[in-house]
Amino acid sequence: MQLFRASIAHFSTRTSEYNKDITIYKDGGLVIDGKHIKDIGPYSEIAERYPNAAIKDLTGKWVLPGLIDSHLHFPQTQSIAHYGEQLLSWLENYTFPTEMQFADNQHAEAIAKVFLQQLVKNGTTTGLVFTTVHKESCDALFRAASEIDMAMIAGKVCMDRHCPSELQDTAQSAQLDSAQLIETWHNKGRNRYALTPRFAPTSTDAQLAAMGELAQQYKDVFIQTHLSENLDEIAWVKRLFPNTNSYLDVYDKYNLVRERAVFGHGIYLSPDEWTRLSEANATLAFCPTSNLFLGSGLFDMTSAKANNVHVALATDVGAGTTFNMFNTYADAYKVSQLRNAPICPLEGFYLMTQGAALAHRLDDEIGNLNPGSMADFIVVEPRFDELTSLRIKQDATFDDVFFALSILGDDRAIEQTWISGRCCYTKKSPQ
């Protein structure tokens, strides 16, 4: 057993009243036993309860739950930060050519390792990840995640039209490959499968129907795709599916709108679409760095709250410009300022921890530091350079630390990342 002494913050409950429900121990103790969290509380009480635990003194640092990135693309690690395009031409010019390289399994294996390294050095311990159309790229990612016992949710991209022929599958092959991947990986270790039709324009009705069949067959798999991100995209969907009432309706028609369905973006939604998302208990992934980078638009958090729709924060790398979830909140904050409804720091923290875990029905495992949850957590050093040392006082509140680090910080604030009770990343000391 190991006992960590540090300042600790997490949301422990099932309610969504994040402002009230945060639990903070300024001088806290977290006990882990093997892969799980055993206990948490004020240090003095915990130390008394576990006299034989090995103590790691991290006084002055913060221990937080591992962060959850609810939408990103592992092959796009290498195509992040390309100048000048909006969604549809960006896909054609940068994304599809990059994804073609994943026909080579060795390339997929190599990028999977780089990708996971980027996640852990930024404190992310769970991702909902798009791979490529190649089944083997999905195998490569799950294999790499299994090596560090990381809670990985991923799926093979399905697209059977409007993409280069090298990236095109069929309704039938997508169904077969996805089913095989589910059988191989879903609920095996900490892996979970997500059915991944890329977005409505790249799937025929037949392919969406095939995905819907699998969704019916495997009730607890995730579904991930994109929704109403860009105005040209939305107009295209209208032309391609003239007989549906809305973009969301295209997915709904094929039973793809439900709990554990995670829709990237959702920037331009009608009142009916908001209502339907709420009713179905589905989730929107808010990807602010991507939405700003591609000039897509400003996510409407106010409507999400008014309609009681689950929202989780996400990077959307590589249209997203960072792997860092704190920095992702910084851009969410700026987007919300432009909408005159600032997202407060505790809300930001909630959307990358317990809020995301609740949306994904994984809160008994991740997103919090409750006894029984997996020991996925991070150690944060708030005063990691001259500027943060100047700005963040020794006795600063959690809100202030989190906010200042979101705006000013980067991966240097993440000192350690623990997954399944094992330290899988330690920041190198500066030379």
Ligand code: GUN
């Ligand atoms: N819509 C369809 N594919 C993609 C993608 O790879 N990234 C983003 N941001 N939007 C998409």
Ligand code: ZN
């Ligand atoms: Zn995306």
